[in-house]
Amino acid sequence: MTWFETLQAMLSSPLMQRALLAAVLVGAAAPVVGTFLVQRRLALMGDGIGHVALTGVALGWLVGTWAGLVPSDTLAVPGAVVASVVGATAIEWVRARGRTSGDLALAIMFYGGIAGGVLLIKLAGGTNANLVSYLFGSISTVSTADLWWIAGLAVGVLLVGLGLRHALFAVSHDEEFARGSGLPVTALNMVVATMSALTVTVAMRVVGLLLVSALMIVPVAVAQLIAGSFARTMALASAIGVAVSVVGLSITYWEDVPPGATIVLLAIALYAMAAVTRPLFAGRRRGDAPHHDPHPELPDDVQLPVARG
Amino acid sequence: MTGTPTGAGTPAVLATGIDVTLGGHQILQGVDLRVERGEVVALLGANGSGKSTLVRALLGIAPRTAGEVHLLGSRLGNGVPWDRVGYVPQRLPVGAGVPATAVEVVVSGLVHGRTLRPPRDARRRALAALEQVGMAAHAKRSVLQMSGGQQQRVLIARALVREPDLLVLDEPTSGIDLPTQETFVATVRALHERGGTVLVILHELGSFADLIDRAVALRHGRVVYDGPPPSARGEHADHAHDHTHPHADPAQPGAGSTGLSMEVLP
Numbered sequence: 049m050t051w052f053e054t055l056q057a058m059l060s061s062p063l064m065q066r067a068l069l070a071a072v073l074v075g076a077a078a079p080v081v082g083t084f085l086v087q088r089r090l091a092l093m094g095d096g097i098g099h100v101a102l103t104g105v106a107l108g109w110l111v112g113t114w115a116g117l118v119p120s121d122t123l124a125v126p127g128a129v130v131a132s133v134v135g136a137t138a139i140e141w142v143r144a145r146g147r148t149s150g151d152l153a154l155a156i157m158f159y160g161g162i163a164g165g166v167l168l169i170k171l172a173g174g175t176n177a178n179l180v181s182y183l184f185g186s187i188s189t190v191s192t193a194d195l196w197w198i199a200g201l202a203v204g205v206l207l208v209g210l211g212l213r214h215a216l217f218a219v220s221h222d223e224e225f226a227r228g229s230g231l232p233v234t235a236l237n238m239v240v241a242t243m244s245a246l247t248v249t250v251a252m253r254v255v256g257l258l259l260v261s262a263l264m265i266v267p268v269a270v271a272q273l274i275a276g277s278f279a280r281t282m283a284l285a286s287a288i289g290v291a292v293s294v295v296g297l298s299i300t301y302w303e304d305v306p307p308g309a310t311i312v313l314l315a316i317a318l319y320a321m322a323a324v325t326r327p328l329f330a331g332r333r334r335g336d337a338p339h340h341d342p343h344p345e346l347p348d349d350v351q352l353p354v355a356r357g
Numbered sequence: 358m359t360g361t362p363t364g365a366g367t368p369a370v371l372a373t374g375i376d377v378t379l380g381g382h383q384i385l386q387g388v389d390l391r392v393e394r395g396e397v398v399a400l401l402g403a404n405g406s407g408k409s410t411l412v413r414a415l416l417g418i419a420p421r422t423a424g425e426v427h428l429l430g431s432r433l434g435n436g437v438p439w440d441r442v443g444y445v446p447q448r449l450p451v452g453a454g455v456p457a458t459a460v461e462v463v464v465s466g467l468v469h470g471r472t473l474r475p476p477r478d479a480r481r482r483a484l485a486a487l488e489q490v491g492m493a494a495h496a497k498r499s500v501l502q503m504s505g506g507q508q509q510r511v512l513i514a515r516a517l518v519r520e521p522d523l524l525v526l527d528e529p530t531s532g533i534d535l536p537t538q539e540t541f542v543a544t545v546r547a548l549h550e551r552g553g554t555v556l557v558i559l560h561e562l563g564s565f566a567d568l569i570d571r572a573v574a575l576r577h578g579r580v581v582y583d584g585p586p587p588s589a590r591g592e593h594a595d596h597a598h599d600h601t602h603p604h605a606d607p608a609q610p611g612a613g614s615t616g617l618s619m620e621v622l623p
Contacts, residue, residue, distance in 0.1 A: 228416035230439035
């Protein structure tokens with residue numbers, strides 16, 4: 049069998065088709081949200097939401113069991129959506145207050161999320177093994193119903209993230225200026241938090257809750273090394289997200305390796321490569337842009353005060 | 358106050374009884390400020406006297422615990438014509454490494470109030486604003502790679518891209534190279550000439566001296582002076598010196614109109 053025939057076989061498998069579609073959608077949407085998170089120094093927010101989402105998965109499972117639904121994890125994704133949105137809103141609320149005790153409050157919330165998930169899944173009649181597929185992803189078991197959830201949420205996140213990108217950029221880049229421009233800063237921050245929450249639930253099946261944040265953040269880390277503008281960073285990060293998701297998933301078709309971990313390690317390998325080759329890009333950029341300081345080197349005419357409000 | 362929401366007869370800035378408490382400390386106490394349309398007003402005071410906080414409270418950045426603010430005739434909030442208000446902060450916040458070009462930063466000045474998407478000609482307007490501050494050649498460079506003075510000019514362009522009627526500048530002269538200071542002065546002069554209002558925080562009148570119509574001084578969070586721009590203490594060492602001014606004095610509300618002299622620098 050040639051590689052082409054193998055590729056054809058892979059693409060004609062319905063299971064693989066669903067998985068690839070999910071990977072493309074998640075790979076494209078996650079870094080868009082991630083760009084805003086990195087810009088506002090909230091790279092770890094996705095991790096926090098992932099922890100809280102686990103409780104949501106277990107709650108959904110519990111409710112599904114009580115309601116006698118088959119299979120009993122029908123409500124796992126909706127449960128995760130609700131829990132992550134609540135969790136993300138809480139994280140944003142704590143961040144906006146800027147209290148020093150906020151750090152501890154967040155830590156306690158994250159641990160509570162994991163512990164609550166483990167406890168509730170037991171009550172729901174499941175085992176920790178059931179949780180593993182959510183913690184580490186199980187893209188090969190994506191059902192058609194899951195795919196609808198993933199597609200709807202990913203398209204929604206992309207539409208909001210791209211449609212409001214200028215306003216979200218303004219808020220993430222200089223929050224004080226945005227407030228002084230009369231922008232609804234609190235509402236826009238909540239939009240970013242909600243988008244992060246939805247992305248976490250969308251990416252949960254692909255890379256797992258523990259690695260969800262990596263798919264949001266690592267492509268952005270790669271892109272910002274190479275790109276020179278915000279728009280290009282976002283576009284490149286999204287492209288990298290799609291590429292590593294599809295390639296990582298395809299590898300699992302031939303090799304028995306976990307897809308989530310493969311995707312994340314691929315992205316990190318890209319980051320290492322970009323970091324090593326960055327001086328080449330930087331050198332090229334210096335060549336085609338005016339890099340010299342046009343100001344003459346003159347001493348200040350006054351003794352300048354230390355700039356403090 | 359009577360008048361239509363954006364009535365031209367109303368003051369550009371009208372603040373009454375502003376109290377601001379930050380971190381348990383009362384930073385501003387009962388501050389009143391009125392800036393008429395077309396006026397260039399300097400806000401003076403030592404470090405920590407509350408100048409920046411006052412400006413931030415006027416724009417709704419710092420939360421007020423008491424008091425009312427009207428900008429361009431509308432109460433602070435959604436009613437303010439935000440497309441007519443420009444603000445230049447002291448510096449760009451330190452980002453997390455995501456690059457943003459000068460054009461992208463200036464275009465972000467075109468989203469304001471309930472306008473969440475920039476207009477179609479946003480890019481053209483942003484380039485024109487960068488041209489005004491002499492940064493057109495750097496339009497596509499990342500602001501992270503720029504010097505402090507260049508970043509400051511991009512911030513001026515971000516305020517100018519709105520073609521503001523009211524421009525608020527926070528210490529445009531501190532720690533800035535001379536060409537950028539000159540850009541600030543030229544910006545204020547151009548805006549003043551077409552009838553715009555400027556509120557500028559200064560440590561010393563310096564190169565702005567001949568543009569300033571009136572000065573308001575803060576000390577310990579209160580207004581201690583409101584009147585014609587004072588001379589620098591260095592030039593008038595004699596405290597009994599009678600201050601005279603070449604132009605007619607505007608109405609001087611409140612006490613303390615006896616020609617307070619401002620200290621330039623220790």
